[in-house]
Amino acid sequence: MNKSNLFIDGTAGDKGIMLGNEAIARGALEAGVGYASMYPGTPASEIIAALDKNKGNIKDLYTEFSLNEHVSLHGAVGASWSGVRALCAMKNVGLNVASEPAQFLSYTGVKAGLVIAVGSDPGATSSSNEQDDRWYSMHTYMPIIEPSNIQEAKDYTRDAFDISEEFSFGIVLIASSRLCHNAGVLYFGDLRDRNINGDFKKDPENYLNLFNMAVKNHAKYLKQNELLKNYLAESRFNKIINENSSKVGFISSGVIYAHLMEAMDVLNIYDHRILKLGFTFPISNELLNKFFDGLDEVVIVEEAEGFLEFQIKKIAYELGFRGVIHGKDIFKQTGELTLDDVISGVGKFLEKPLPVFFDFAVKRDKELQGILPSRSGTFCIGCSHRATFYSILKAVGFSNTEAKERDVVIAGDIGCYTLGLLPPYNAMDFLTCMNAGLGIGQAISIFDKKKKVIALVGDSTFYHSGIPVLLNAVQNGANVLYIILDNSWTAMTGHQKTPSTQRDVDGTPYSNPLNLKELIKSLGVTYIKSLDPNSVKRFALHVKSALKEQGVKVLIAKRECILQEIRRNKLLKKKDAAAMKTTSSFYEIQKLRCVKCNECFVELACPAIILKKDENEDMEYYYIDPVSCVKCGVCYEVCPNSAIRKVEFGSKLNLSKKISNKEVNGLSGINV
């Protein structure tokens, strides 16, 4: 058999390079998963994306990019109760949205195995907080399994389905972004058969929870939790290394355990007892009793506030352990705990000198970070969000370069457009969770009559949970301009489709795209306009006039994500050779007309506009880099001096030639 795609064809004996997220998805496949869903969210998105993009070649697999985590987890519950194994993935904050179904999962229990894969984000590199979702299990009682590497990501996911069925819990699998986005060798196992012929059987004892029925089920799952603890006293998921030596023992889990093992190697320490916890909730008293035996000190190495430390100190008290337990007195509570943090922490605690090369590198780094200009991400070149922010800021009379108080409150929300809160736009006054913008903005508009309120939201975020927020604003007389930045995709997480998506990237039209304008009208909004944000002057005028009106006003900034548009054009051009030869164009800044007013370079701040040095080096000028420019034309429109011009020519020009300004200017047959 030709195994061109190991993700679906791999069997025991095969190995391949997989991402942590793909390994989780593969583990679910090996367990015979039939239902897989998520609302996309970094760092977890590839878990379901890997299954979804291959589902045409996988027999009996249902996948869904759900509108939010709440429905996504309920879908998984329904599949489980129908006898179909279910995987539901989400990012850290997704569990907040899914917390209600999660609270009920232990009351009702599961039928077929159910695994909730959570991508956590310590350091918040792609999130608006760095919450540790493990704390939820203190009240949901969902057991937590934590893989440390790619192999365990697959194996633990596969095994979690069995344990879910055996103890009737939904199992939470926690993978931090370091594991989700770690790529490495994965050894495959065999695939189990998939059962998707559902058969929902009534089970009122478990599924009905009202009054005393709920109380009875509360007792049931507490008992199940004790049974699971007994199982975990001896299970292969938790292991003690170096059982017989040392007075100091270390406890860790997940990726931090991998850091710990490598830190020990870097520090040349090989003789301490170590407990690796595969299950971090519940923790067995019996297991800890065995581990504590003979130890004077215990060091818990973990990220965030100390979820393990909290549990282990309680158990130590119950066991009467008299040693000292360290944890957050050594390791930081905020930000990502890195390999370096573990090396430094363990080294200092054991009074082992840090390796010279390590010490030197850390010091050098500190010196350098102070002198480097900071760098933050921004919108892609040609992104219509850049135009939207530019227009909004112009409409409210704000410039990036002058510091003055805006009399407009701009409410932020979650998506690509969140990058608008960064310099140079600084265009958000607050940012928390999904659809907080309009909700908070509504109340500000009621209580602060001196300021106008603009609330921003993306299409995917709006569909996630924005409809009730908008309806609430309309029903309660808010005075807000609500701008929906509709780019037709959940772009930030890798372009999953939204109800707004009209056409797939290959051009195939979707059968039922939603009419957003009609939906909003039906919610009682009377002031509603759909506009192209790349027409910045027109868009800014509409923002201005909308702000003069009372009540809830909606502007839809409608333009498809430029990346998808470019991808589709490329695909279509490949199919159509003639299209390759059609007219081409580019934009250029005419040196002599440009007065460096900074409208394009700083206010719009498109990264394709760069600063160049003249050949004789005595003059710097602005220049549109033709290699990176995608010809959105927004700079052309913002230039107040008509210094930017559009150049069209008949045939496709060699790019390296385009780079040289001289040759471009010397071309014949240019239409300006």
Added chain:
Amino acid sequence: MKRFNIAIIGLGGQGIITMGTVLKNAALNSDSQEVSGSERRGGAQREGYVETFVKYIFYENESEPNDSRRNMHSPMIEAGGANVLISLEPIETLRGARYLNENSIVIFNERPYIPISVRMGQASYPDISFIVSELRKITKNIFFYDLDKISTDNFNSLTQRNIIALGILFAKTSIPISPKTIENILLEGKSAEAFNLGLNF
């Protein structure tokens, strides 16, 4: 057990992640028994800092792969732990200098991408000579090229810039896997040409 650690850094959209993926896939056809290394990619952070690590692991005897103290590898590289640092943007090279030691080899692209802070006049962008002199305080093994120009001159696009850098990696360092393993992955076309171009530096 021996490790060979490569840190690759640059900006979102430069193909940093792809470089890591190619190097990791190459490990499947080599003597390296294990490969690890995570990425920092964050949402849609175009022009933001991106890094990926590639750690080749060579076990030296039969027992090591089954030894709990030897067979677990962090997805990160420790400070001073990189054999090679490849950077596709000059000042980001200094941000990645954390991974360097006196024997490390640095390969970087000298084409600056001006960050917003400089664009707004809040900071200035250092000269290449400053970057090189700061790196020299750590290691003498420094190679830098205008990879943007080399890529557009040869391939009429920037998309091969990262693959050319991979070729240079094999030309200038003692990376313990064969360039053949890369050629098997890139197969043919522009990418294979770009790799060979770098290989001959």
